Amino acid sequence: MSIESSDADRSWEFFEAVRAHMARHGHPATPRVYEVWYAYASRQDAELVERLDHAIALPHAVPLALIEALHEEFFARERQTEVVRQTGEKLSNELTRILQMLANAGRDTSSFADALEKIAARLPADGELRKIVDTIVLATRHMEAKTRRLESELERCSVEIRALRQGLEASKREAMTDPLTGLYNRRAFEERLRLAAAHSMETDTEMALLLSDIDSFKQLNDSWGHQVGDAVIQLVASCLKEGLPPGATAARYGGDEFAAVLPGLSVTEAEALADKTRELVGKKRLRDASSGKSIGHLSVSIGVAGYVLAERLDELVRRADQALYGAKGNGRNQVKAERVPGNK
DSSP states (O other): OOOOOHHHHHHHHHHHHHHHHHHHTOOOOOOOHHHHHHHHHHTTHHHHEEEEHHHSSSSOOOOHHHHHHHHHIIISSSSHHHHHHHEEEEEEHHHHHHHHHHHHTHHHHHHHHHHHHHHHSSSSSTTTHHHHHHHHHHHHHHHHHHHHHHHHHHHHHHHHHHHHHHHHHHHHHHHHOOTTTTTHHHHHHHHHHHHHHHHHHHOOOEEEEEEEEETTTTHHHHHOOOHHHHHHHHHHHHHHHHHHTTOOOEEEEEEEEEEEEEOOOHHHHHHHHHHHHHHHHHHHOOTTTOOBBBOOOOOOOEEEEEOOOOOOOHHHHHHHHHHHHHHHHTTSSSSEEETTTTOO
């Protein structure tokens, strides 16, 4: 894949600027530090640039604690702006460009020298042209040696960039994942719901939403303790994930509540899937590890709602939540679907 010179130059310029800032102020090359300095170098957030400009103008190095605080303020909070989200995506793309540049660096010089040597071999040894070509070969080989030293430095940069990318990707996964269950968290759920709704509108296909709740969870948690409560949450999460079709998203919605986004499924199909999940949870049995006593019967209530094209997503969630509470109000351990005209 070719790279336009303007994009490549800009990528390298930002990369060099970030490394220079980190070196000047003695900052480690961690994903968080790199992300803040990248946002500064690319001038994509005026407020962040203004804050760092002020810090840089002071007679001492920019404290690492300030960089961490800026990352928390501009990148880690729930109130992330569209500019910050774009910065994260742009950073990943620019790092990919730089890695490609590094992979191709230094090859042209060696190839040119090899071609010259082949030409020289065909010329008379005592000819003037042979002397000229030999001189050019020597100069080119000298340049090649310098290029190899540069490649060594570039390779070190490449390793550094890969580590940064891996750290950024890990941070992104961590920010979108519920640590207890391994499912998506609520923030990720809301993003997946938006994407599924957009796809539904673009393709004129159906999409359904499940909201589920562990029955009598507070009583169970109070009776058996938080460790048992966490184990129950993990068990229900695995049952929900197990029954989902490809392309669906399972998330921990909050506490003992779960959600599932089901692209391509009608309300009737989603209702059947929810009932299978409910039955699967009902078959599970847990015992307290310390006493060996049975924790008892587990059950979930599930609400189902189908997406109505172009409706507000908070309205879809409200209807699914209303169905969930209808299921709990009717005696728990059941599935209730909320239908509107046009839902199947």
